[in-house]
Amino acid sequence: MLGLGFLRSCWDVEMTFLDVYRKSAQLIESRAPFVLATLVRSIGSTPQKTGAHAIFEPTGQVFGTLGGGCLEAEARKRALDALDDGEASLFHVKLDDISGWDDGLICGGQATILVQPNPSNALPALQSLIKAADRGASGALQTIITRNQGIICETKWLPETFSPDHESESSTEAIQGVMQKEASALLGDPANDCEELRFIEPYVPRPELVVAGAGHVGKAVAQLASMMGFSVTVIDDRSEFANRENIPWADEVICGDIPKSIANRPINHRTYVVIVTRGHQHDGASLAACIRQPAAFIGMIGSRRKSLLIRKSLVEKGLASQEEVDRVICPIGLDIGSVTVNEIALSIVSQLVTHRRKGKVNAEAMTFSRS
DSSP, X not given: OOOHHHHHHHXXXXXXXXXXXXXXXXXHHTTOOOEEEEEEEEESSOSSOTTOEEEEOTTSOEEXXXXXXXXXXXXXXXXXXXXXXXXXXXXXXXXXXXXXXXXXXXXXXXXXXXXXXXXXXXXXXXXXXXXXXXXXXXXXXXEEEEESSSEEEEEEEEETTOOOTTOOHHHHHHHHHHHHHTSOEEESOTTOTTSOEEEEEEXXXXXXXXXXXXXXXXXHHHHXXXXXXXXXXXXXXXXXXXXXXXXXXXSEEEESOHHHHHHTSOOOTTEEEEEOOSSHHHHHHHHHHHTTSOOSEEEEOSOHHHHHXXXXXXXXXXXXXXXXXXXXXXXXXXXXXXXXXXXXXXXXHHHHHHHHHHOSXXXXXXXXXXX
């Protein structure tokens, strides 16, 4: 199993959108000097993608990352300059022609970075973001960047059902498109000095993963899924497995009847369900408890023969339609040649991430089975 120390170190390195903005709000409220650097546009191969952040403090502390190397070093240099002159800046870097650094990159990509020293005017928007996150709501931060004798930034919070207000119809559609894709984007051309730019950063709550089964595979799936940004709930009816000491990284651990516990949970379009209990009967009953719910993903461990038998049984008993059973992924897991428990968990969580980021996965790619 992956050690908890390794898990925590990964979290420390890969700060989330929300982590950085919570930290920014704390620094603004305490009147501590800092610079927020944001990768607002990336083209081609870059160490990080659009939406990466790093906070630079005068003490040398860095919170978050722009990918390290010469790109982050250049951002740090400009951040320190911004602390001195108080001026925001927007700079563009080609990663195959940075000179002066002994760790120069030859990625060939391009990056545009926004540097904001002490962005105190963004505090109301950040507070709105944090409040929305705490109550599980969605929305987006919009930073309007204007260039008129210097860079001026105005950040505001757009709730999921935001009113266009003074936005043009085309701007509203563009913003809504970015929010639907759940990926940060810069609207406008940074090469045009006269054009107003809009940087949109969608925020959506962590998707929920319900893991039915706290055995070896379920435990490993829970750990890896936590690292990948899922809010994880593990359910099992065995107290020696379903406890906080055994699965400390889960957000919730439930010890109780598995099908009943699943049936009693609210399951919506952001819920992923992975069924990896200790036996076929438990798997089938757990599947029956959730198959008619509007889950984003339902996957079950097992052989193709088992899959066919359970699907047929659910339809014949009137517990599910053919369409409902057809959307269940079984066998679950991408074909990576999995053998060990950790490899099986990796194949499953890789499939969850693929579904989340790229949409419905190809069932033909699944090969792992439990006979």
